[in-house]
Amino acid sequence: MSKVLLGPTTLVLPTPAFLIGSSVDGKPNFMAAAWSGVVNSDPPMISVAIRPGRHTHRGISQNSAFSVNVPSVDLTRETDYCGIRSGAKVDKVAVCKFKIFYGKLATAPLIEQCPLNLECRVVQTLELGSHTLFIGQVEETHLSEDCLTDGKPDIDKIRPLIYTQAPFRRYFAFGEVAGQAFRAGLELEGKT
Numbered sequence: 001m002s003k004v005l006l007g008p009t010t011l012v013l014p015t016p017a018f019l020i021g022s023s024v025d026g027k028p029n030f031m032a033a034a035w036s037g038v039v040n041s042d043p044p045m046i047s048v049a050i051r052p053g054r055h056t057h058r059g060i061s062q063n064s065a066f067s068v069n070v071p072s073v074d075l076t077r078e079t080d081y082c083g084i085r086s087g088a089k090v091d092k093v094a095v096c097k098f099k100i101f102y103g104k105l106a107t108a109p110l111i112e113q114c115p116l117n118l119e120c121r122v123v124q125t126l127e128l129g130s131h132t133l134f135i136g137q138v139e140e141t142h143l144s145e146d147c148l149t150d151g152k153p154d155i156d157k158i159r160p161l162i163y164t165q166a167p168f169r170r171y172f173a174f175g176e177v178a179g180q181a182f183r184a185g186l187e188l189e190g191k192t
């Protein structure tokens with residue numbers, strides 16, 4: 001098999017498309033973020049990499065708090081809008097008609113229309129170059145009741161949005177199930 005060299009890139013596919021919430025000068029604001037993910041399980045932590053120029057960067061720095069809101073595919077337009085307009089210029093909450101609520105952290109606004117919301121308290125900040133990495137400890141997780149099946153989160157009901165970075169620059173919904181994790185590999189040992 002032949003490969004072409006693309007040089008050092010950040011090309012990992014896919015990435016999430018989250019809506020990062022913060023309170024900037026006392027006002028709720030949301031930004032689309034693809035460079036975000038789980039970094040620790042105990043205690044639960046999530047990181048998000050944000051360029052210093054963003055209004056969101058200002059909000060997180062002011063309060064040491066942010067929220068991770070997982071949009072469903074129904075919120076594709078709103079998510080994209082929050083990624084192409086800055087809260088420094090427009091009121092994204094008003095344009096997107098987001099209904100805001102708060103949990104444990106008074107400065108981590110949450111979006112009711114997103115099926116899944118996590119409240120995070122910043123525990124570490126790393127200046128990496130182009131981006132600042134904020135590591136947040138998850139203080140609470142909120143899941144819409146109608147996304148439960150038998151009392152457990154149901155991915156088919158959450159329907160999270162996925163993003164594929166340049167050169168694709170497209171949003172996707174989950175496709176077909178490829179296998180059962182922590183079990184599919186056992187087939188290689190003849191076990192099922």
Ligand SMILES: Cc1cc2nc3c(=O)[nH]c(=O)nc-3n(C[C@H](O)[C@H](O)[C@H](O)COP(=O)(O)O)c2cc1C
Nearest residue numbers: 031032033034035050051054055056083085086087
């Ligand atoms: C799908 C998508 C993902 C993005 N991911 C990030 C990211 O991870 N980090 C970042 O700094 N900007 C990211 N951006 C750009 C910001 O969302 C964008 O600059 C936004 O306008 C910033 O809003 P704010 O100024 O209100 O914080 C992304 C944009 C899109 C459309």
